[in-house]
Structures are given as structure tokens and as C-alpha cells.
Amino acid sequence: MLFQINFKSAKPVYLQLVDQVKSAAAAGLLRAGDALPSIRPLSEELRVNRNTVAKAYTQLEAEGIIESQQGRGCFVRVPQSALRKDARRRLLVTGVDEVVVQAHHLQFSRSDLMTLVEERFDALAARQTSYAQKQGTS
């Protein structure tokens, strides 16, 4: 089971799926060219409506993470953002600022936060390399 949904979460189901696909792609569990689970089987496995999965895939296509081909399936795209460095940076700053404010209210010091970010980044990178070893890197 690659993906799983938390129905108690306040976050919409389709956005949970979007995040999980992104995360899997970032961790190397899904690599460029790989086919995603097709909509209907996945919707059954997750106990969710087809259109909910379809909506997640539409969103992912809009963000340039995947590409969908009618009648064939959906596929992971090679990671390349069309945006310039400063535009991408601006996007990231928004998320970073939220985390920084949250860290403050949760009474985390600067070094606490830095350590945590390093740790989580490395955790992601670790998943990446362990998977690459199993599969063989191209």
C-alpha cells in the first residue's frame, strides 16, 4: 500500500493524495516515467470515489509533477520547474515562513528548528538512496 487516506483529517482527501504522490516522487519511490496506479483500482483500494483520485491527478498534472494520457494512464514527469529561481524561491518562502511562525508558537528555538529541518531533509534523502540501492540507479 503506497498511499493511505486519513478520513478523520480536516485536509481534503484529494489533497492528501496529492501530498503523498509528491512525497513519494521526492523520496524516489516514484521515478520519472513510472506509471501511477490507475484511477479506478486505486479509488477502490483507498475506498474513495474515482473522481476524488482523478481530481488529485488533475492537480498534480497542473503542478507539472505528472502527465496524464487518456486511455493510457498517468506518468511521473522528469522533475523540472518552468519557473525561474527567484519565482521558485518566492513559493518556498511562503511555506518556510509558516513553519517559522509555527515553531515560535511551539516554543522551538532557532537551533531546535534548524536541527529538525536537517533531520527531516536527511530522512527524505535516506529513503531516496535506500530505494535506489534496491532498484539500481540508472
Add this chain to the structure above:
Amino acid sequence: MLFQINFKSAKPVYLQLVDQVKSAAAAGLLRAGDALPSIRPLSEELRVNRNTVAKAYTQLEAEGIIESQQGRGCFVRVPQSALRKDARRRLLVTGVDEVVVQAHHLQFSRSDLMTLVEERFDALAARQTSYAQKQGTS
């Protein structure tokens, strides 16, 4: 004008207000004991319904950021989370993971990300100290 609303944003108005109050509190623009703008005047200034502001304040009270007293007003609480360190950490990890994945898709390296986080943290801290100097620190 402490707060301002972006009506074009996808984020609900009341959540924009919640974030801005949190941010102001984290930056020291609002300090423990300070009164928040009262609901009706603020709603007029922001061109928003009273209930929308009230909803934001209710949310902030639920999160322990402010305290509201009927007939008196709403006040910033002393920052203290009732949660244990590991519970607070778990909350923060969620946000950090999202940023880490986002950073990956925006093609930011580990050091790029670390630098950015440091930068944004210091930017927040700088607002804090500059305000403290103007007002005098207690």
C-alpha cells in the same frame, strides 16, 4: 493597518486573519496582554463581516494564542503550550516535512533550504528586536 486581507487568495479570509495575528504575535508586534482590535471596528476596516473576524478570534482562542472576554475584548495570552515537547515536535514535523518535499520539487538543495530557513527565522527575530527597542523591553 496591522492586518490586510487578500480577497483573491484561495485561503479563507478568517484563516488569513488567524495567520496574521499569529505572525504578529511571533514577531512581537503583539505582546502578551495586548488587546486585539475589537471585532466590529476591525471588520469595517477590513471590509469584512463581523462574523468572519469573530470566527478568526474563536479559532485563535481555541489554539491558545488569545483569550477573549465578553464585554472587554480579546487579549494576547502569554505563550505557553500545554503540550509536551514531543507532542509539539510532532505538530511541527508535519509542517517541516511539507516544506522539505516542496523544496525538493522546487529543486532546492539541502544547503539552499537551510540557508533560507535561517534567513526567514532571523527576519522574524529582527522584527521582534526592532519593535522591542522602540517600546522598551520589560
Add this chain to the structure above:
DNA sequence: ATAACTGTCCTACTGTCATATGACAGTAGG
């Protein structure tokens, strides 16, 4: 051609967001 798969579109139900309005309750100052 047909069957079985793939994604896509349309329509409808449900809940959330925001607005508007009226009424009520606690607090402070004249």
C-alpha cells in the same frame, strides 16, 4: 469488432465560507 482497460466530462448532493441581520450578555463610563 469486441472487450477490457485507461482518463474525462456532466450533473447532483453535501458541507464550508462569507455575508447579513437581529437579539442577547457582560463591561465601563457618564
Add this chain to the structure above:
DNA sequence: CCTACTGTCATATGACAGTAGGACAGTTAT
């Protein structure tokens, strides 16, 4: 006391987001 402020609650309404089911359209293999 009375007035003017404060927050709170209930209801109604319109717009939109999330989810769901039926019908449609493209692809592949037999």
C-alpha cells in the same frame, strides 16, 4: 441607571469546494 461599547449566539442566504455516480471517449489486446 443608562448609554455605548465589548463579545456571543442563532438564523437565513448565496457562492463555492469536496465528493459521488452515470455517461462518454481514447487505447490496447484479442
